[in-house]
Amino acid sequence: MTDHAELIQRRQRLLGKSYRLFYQNPLYPVKGDGVWLYEADGKRYLDAYNNVVSVGHCHPKVVEAICAQASQLNTHTRYLHDTLLDYAERLLATFPAHLNNLTMTCSGSEANDLALRIARDVTGNSIALVTRWAYHGTTSSIAEISPSLSINIGKDVRLFDAPDTFRDKGQWLASLRQTLDELSVQGLKPAALIMDGVFSSDGIFIPPAEEIQQAVDWVRQAGGIYIADEVQSGFARTGNHFWGFEAYQVKPDMVTIGKPMGNGHPVAGLVARSDLLDQFGEKQRYFNTFGGNPVSCAAANAVLDVIESEQLQINAQRQGLRLRRNLDQLAGHYDCIGDIRGSGLFYGVELVKDCESFAPATELASVVVNAMRDAGVLMSATGPKANVLKIRPPLVFTEAHVDLLTDTLDKVLENVQTA
Ligand SMILES: Cc1ncc(COP(=O)(O)O)c(C=O)c1O
Known part of the structure; x- marks a missing residue:
């Protein structure tokens, strides 16, 4: 009981x-x-x-920023608003220069969903490559690439071994190579390789940089792009770097962020190469009713303030x-x-x-x-x-x-x- x-x-x-x-x-x-x-x-x-x-729970600076903005104005991203742009400028400055556009969402799942949609659109390929016990979120297309969540893996999804630095040291690359070779035999190409910066649901692994570089190279050679899922590993968590992917000295094409971004306020986003977003944006538009609203941006700005000042x-x-x-x-x-x-x-x-x-x-x-x-x-x-x-x-x-x-x-x- x-x-x-x-x-x-x-x-x-x-x-x-x-x-x-x-x-x-x-x-x-x-x-x-x-x-x-x-x-x-x-x-x-x-x-x-x-x-x-x-x-920290209920950090006074974040609470204050949310209250101040909520008592002044809360709308959406279809009106001009400085806070969103101020935030975009500050946030993008923490990324390598080629990652120069931000799209705001409410959750990491939405950010990954958008990233996968863009990857499929710009590459013209459909296959998503994910680790065997990955978790990337809850929308239907993202649940399909989250084997740790359910057994309903999508038909356009291929699993490979996680980089288990304890039991299999380096073996995961052979598993990825085999997956790519099988795709090639079937005349299929990857749209994207999506990897959590610390492979949290797979068991928490930070493999050697050169292994991640090799994996990304292979996927790019096969026609796919690299999405770094920083929903867990981002915003200074790993200490040595602000973003988890930086440990691997490899440049992602898109990065998804969320969780700590608003210290509990639901705010998340996608940071991407502008050429990818431009190509996608020519054919489709993206609007997220709550994503990037002024209160969310105030919370997110306050989080960056605290990370810096403390x-x-x-x-x-x-x-x-x-x-x-x-x-x-x-x-x-x-x-x-x-x-x-x-x-x-x-x-x-x-x-x-x-x-x-x-x-x-x-x-x-x-x-x-x-x-x-x-x-x-x-x-x-x-x-x-x-x-x-x-x-x-x-x-x-x-x-x-x-x-x-x-x-x-x-x-x-x-x-x-x-x-
Ligand atoms: C690595 C990773 N990606 C994406 C998500 C999904 O984020 P959200 O729950 O905000 O949709 C999570 C959530 O746990 C996550 O751990």
Whole structure:
């Protein structure tokens, strides 16, 4: 029996089956502040999971910007408005020069949907290439390229192995090569290769730059373009770079962004080469009723202000190094930690049954995630076997927060081991 059985039943009755909750004992937060979430009885939880609120829950500068703009004007992108242009200018300055146009959407799914539409339109090809356990969103065309979401993979979609730096080191390229060769035999060509900057749903991987470069080269030679999905890995999360793809020293043709862009306000977008958007725009138009409205742009501008003024990219880098050091120490004590990988404030801890077979410890990961929740620290598990602990806190994490997280993980693993 959970603490909130009645509420859960009401939710199921009203919302139906496809809505899922986190944790065996679901959380019922009523207030957020910085890195903390609070339940009504005052119990607080260290948020090591929510990357959307990347500058911290209810950051006063973002709240203020939203309130100020909402009390003045909120319309859409069919009227002239400075805030959108100011935002576009600032945002595009963070990208390589060839990525020089921005289209605003409300969600990462819409951004990916548009990117795929453009890729198919400008290349004249139909096939989308995605990793085997990818997640790119929820529209019907994007659900078709999100194998981790459902089994309904589209007929114009081909899967290849994710760059698993732990188990398969480099083997994924052979899988991609084979996929491209099979397409060629069938007389088909790729429209796009879409890759998450950190392969989050595949298990959190940051492969060597030259492997990604090779993959992009092959796809371009076969007639496709490269879409970098930065919905999770963008906006300074990986610490060393502002955008995840920068680690690979390769130039995407389009980049999709979202999640942390408005710190919880629904704003997302597509950044692309203007020649691609021009070619697409000659035949079709794009309008998104809420995408890029003045309130969304005010929120997004405030997020950039905070990332800059609080030096959150440097903080992500610094705290990421501490997190890595602490996790490495834990790995020295616990056999169930098979691998630790990530960058900045985006880490995966792969749990295994033992350090000989390295068999995925799916059940253990679930036990750990739930025990961490009960001990007051929020995280989750990812990957095809759901055995990779996913640590992805707001970027305002401090040393004390990192230590609290790893000390709690230490206690939880100790308890599990002795249970
Ligand atoms: C890598 C990636 N791309 C796209 C999306 C879809 O974004 P949204 O939920 O805003 O539609 C997500 C959401 O989790 C994501 O993780």
